[in-house]
Amino acid sequence: MTGACTGGKMRSPTFWLGTAGFLIMSFGLMKEIKGSMIYGMLFVTLVSWIRGTSVTHFPNNRTGESRYEYFKRVVDFHTIKSTAGAISFSQFNRSNVWVALFTLLYIDVLATTGSLYTLAEIGGFVDEQGNIEGEYQAYMVDGGATAVGAPWESQQL
Template sequence: MGFIITSYGLMKEIKGGMIYGIVFVTMISWFRGTSVTYFPNIPLGENNYKYFKKVVDFHLIKSTAGAVSFNNFNTSEVWVALATLFYVDVLATTGTMHTMAKIGGFGNDQGGFEGEYLAYLVDAGSTVVGSTLGVSSIATYVESSAGMREGGRTGLTAVIIGLYFFISLFFIPLFSSVPPWALGPSLVMVGVNHPG
């Protein structure tokens, strides 16, 4: 259903068509006792449902912020992980930024785009700062294409999305209860409409 709603919204060029599909599937998945519920009658489902009912919650990152240690840094596992994350992050960032530049019409004749060097610096700096705060790897997100698909073409789009992300920090019980199958159709449609 989410795929159909999202497809129909894109076909009819309805603003926010992707969001409607996500919201519909999420709302259906929040009902308990159905075959598609996000809160099945198992211990994990019960725990998720208890957390969901809080609606508003905020966790400090005091247990992970600044918890940097270089003990046992010189082991092969650490270097393999570091090389893997570096390789994956560089490839993901490159693919995402060049795809977004192509979608937005910002590409140049040489295959690059204006501000490319600065964009890599921002991504790398964010990764370093995020690591010292103890969060997972920071990466340029391909979901930007959804904003561009809806008409966003300036940095103001990113600022508004950033503000929404900040507000969402306080509603983690709700947003962490959005099932993966609600997001999948939108990401598939982004890939179908804009092959990288």
């Protein structure tokens, strides 16, 4: 395994990149910089996108080329001509489509509600009536993330 700990010496470039990201996060949290966790993750992500380095996510081999081609398709901008009308609602009159949509909605609402209330209760953010401040915004963020993440998830299948 290349880049592993051999002879008691840490020589893996990806380990050191991860350590640098961790230090960025730690320093930011120590100085109470808002978004420091994101800054550390962004640093590691952007550095790993640079091709031709020992820490790249896209090495010069078959796997790296495949990852890079997929990455280019994800971040590429498409003209409206290639995306307009791509979704067809002609099959929405079938009952199994509505059952599937209802099931996914039901599961998403239950998962969100369970996670939200559990974490809010542990954190002490639930008032005497069982309400959480910012509950509406939390559900809106979850709905937006679900809508944005659904096309990505379907491409992974």
